[in-house]
Amino acid sequence: MTQRRTPYLILAPGLILLILFLVLPLISAIFPTFFNGGFTLSNYTSFFLDEYNFGIFWRTIKVSLIATLICVVLGVPTAYYISQSPKKWRGLLMSITLFPLLTNSVVRSFAWITILGQDGILNNALMNIGLLSKPLTLLYTEFAIIIGSVYLFLPLMVITLVGILENIDSEIMEAAETLGANRLLAFVKVILPLSVPGIIVGSILVFTGSMTAYTTPQLLGGNRNIMLATFLYQSATALGNWQGASVIALIMIVATLIVMKLFNWVAGRMDKRGEANA
Amino acid sequence: MRKNVSLKIFAGLVFAFLIVPLLIIIVTSFGTNSTIQFPIQGFTLEWYTKVFNNESFMDSFFLSLQVAFLATLLALIIGVPAAYSLARHTVFGRNWIKSFFLSPTIVPGLVVGYSMYQFIVIKFQFPIIQGLLLGHFLICLPYVIRVVGSTIEQLDFSIEEVSWTLGCTKIQTFIKVVLPNITSGIFASFMLAFINSFNNIPVSQFLSGPGVTMLPTSLMNYIEYNYDPSVSALSVVLMLGTVVLMFVIEKTLGLASIS
Numbered sequence A: 001m002t003q004r005r006t007p008y009l010i011l012a013p014g015l016i017l018l019i020l021f022l023v024l025p026l027i028s029a030i031f032p033t034f035f036n037g038g039f040t041l042s043n044y045t046s047f048f049l050d051e052y053n054f055g056i057f058w059r060t061i062k063v064s065l066i067a068t069l070i071c072v073v074l075g076v077p078t079a080y081y082i083s084q085s086p087k088k089w090r091g092l093l094m095s096i097t098l099f100p101l102l103t104n105s106v107v108r109s110f111a112w113i114t115i116l117g118q119d120g121i122l123n124n125a126l127m128n129i130g131l132l133s134k135p136l137t138l139l140y141t142e143f144a145i146i147i148g149s150v151y152l153f154l155p156l157m158v159i160t161l162v163g164i165l166e167n168i169d170s171e172i173m174e175a176a177e178t179l180g181a182n183r184l185l186a187f188v189k190v191i192l193p194l195s196v197p198g199i200i201v202g203s204i205l206v207f208t209g210s211m212t213a214y215t216t217p218q219l220l221g222g223n224r225n226i227m228l229a230t231f232l233y234q235s236a237t238a239l240g241n242w243q244g245a246s247v248i249a250l251i252m253i254v255a256t257l258i259v260m261k262l263f264n265w266v267a268g269r270m271d272k273r274g275e276a277n278a
Numbered sequence B: 001m002r003k004n005v006s007l008k009i010f011a012g013l014v015f016a017f018l019i020v021p022l023l024i025i026i027v028t029s030f031g032t033n034s035t036i037q038f039p040i041q042g043f044t045l046e047w048y049t050k051v052f053n054n055e056s057f058m059d060s061f062f063l064s065l066q067v068a069f070l071a072t073l074l075a076l077i078i079g080v081p082a083a084y085s086l087a088r089h090t091v092f093g094r095n096w097i098k099s100f101f102l103s104p105t106i107v108p109g110l111v112v113g114y115s116m117y118q119f120i121v122i123k124f125q126f127p128i129i130q131g132l133l134l135g136h137f138l139i140c141l142p143y144v145i146r147v148v149g150s151t152i153e154q155l156d157f158s159i160e161e162v163s164w165t166l167g168c169t170k171i172q173t174f175i176k177v178v179l180p181n182i183t184s185g186i187f188a189s190f191m192l193a194f195i196n197s198f199n200n201i202p203v204s205q206f207l208s209g210p211g212v213t214m215l216p217t218s219l220m221n222y223i224e225y226n227y228d229p230s231v232s233a234l235s236v237v238l239m240l241g242t243v244v245l246m247f248v249i250e251k252t253l254g255l256a257s258i259s
Helices: A002-034 A042-049 A051-084 A087-102 A105-116 A121-128 A142-165 A171-178 A183-194 A196-212 A215-221 A228-237 A242-277 B005-028 B046-053 B055-088 B094-105 B109-123 B128-154 B158-165 B170-181 B183-199 B202-206 B215-225 B229-252
Strands: none
Touching (some): A002 B055, A002 B128, A051 A142, A051 A183, A051 A196, A051 A228, A087 B005, A087 B229, A105 B215, A105 B229, A196 A228, A196 B109, A215 B215, A242 B109, B046 B229, B055 B215, B128 B202
């Protein structure tokens, strides 16, 4: 009898801590948003019907989607390049990729403040060579948040993909070329389909990461380009609207789950289609 | 193998994109001008002395170190036996429990910090520092469960059986046989959890108060009102920390083990 109980005793402390400090706080914050006298969804319907709120929600989705697409476009060839490099180079290239990932995200966003600012490096450089007569507004725009998010999450995409692409036999590319495909075609027809599982996992990480990131929109978006995370913080602290903050909190959790399910569903569909074609 | 030139250039540009912004920070940290400039005029180490003499930076640095260390330690104490149990015992609803242990990664960090602040600090009047520690424990736990879990799954079960046959109790076996065999997993998860806790912002954002500010939060607050090279200098110090950590990981486990 004790035998059967042991695992639960070992698991209990972790489970209890998670219930006490993750589940209960979440329930206690989110539960009240469904009650106003009786059960109601009005907090949520009015959130999405409000033009200002919906604009923030839409911006968050849009920025995350664009950042994810850019990460895929930049990440797949780079990961392929790393996976095909000789062993001695691979370590160095992986270090270059890992280094930003392990560096604090405030530092990484700050780097883009110095580059994109009104008096920043990019504007100064462009004005010095005479391409611009007055500085562009790059910082505190959606563009800045997108760049910052790509910068933040591209390493995750690359590392996820390297793990997948390393297992692809390099002879497969040679075979495709022998059979008459040029390099680009061989890449699109052979490497891209094989990296789909990595692209899916990487995209989930990038999309959910950008969608819930706080540092990037806070430092690079400014007051006019609020995203869900900064909106939550603002609602709770500056506006003292705890109910509103809890509504945003649940929207962020549900959006994360939907994105994960959606990407996995797409991956599943693609697998099936592949089988049907085979 | 023939090298594809366009692929090489493309990858080169991506690596430049990843590394150049950080190199620019390093350069700007030595500038003499009182706002950030690039290229710099003059060379000074003044900003570094400013950083080390800035009390709020130093206090938050030590707080961040302590919280990250204690949270990781707590996650290991609770997570290692749990990971062992999930890998070895027949547990009802095993996959469900495992996903539950990994669930803090699904809940956005800011939401974790927000709900914990509301529940623990406001409702139950816990001191903020305890909420902070527990919040960071939640960040650390999934790394321990995932990394240590997969190390234990790769460990040959028969060596434990041998130990039992030779008269060790289950607890003795766990301490004398299992633990020494999974030190690399424990170390890797320690590193991952520590780095992520130390660098985390969203969870700490709500859980800060007078005298309780983590270093990234304190740096972020500073950036909102200042644009001087001391931010660059502090960034360089943090990057040096990253380099040291990467070096230690490379020498002990190999960087491949954490990616």
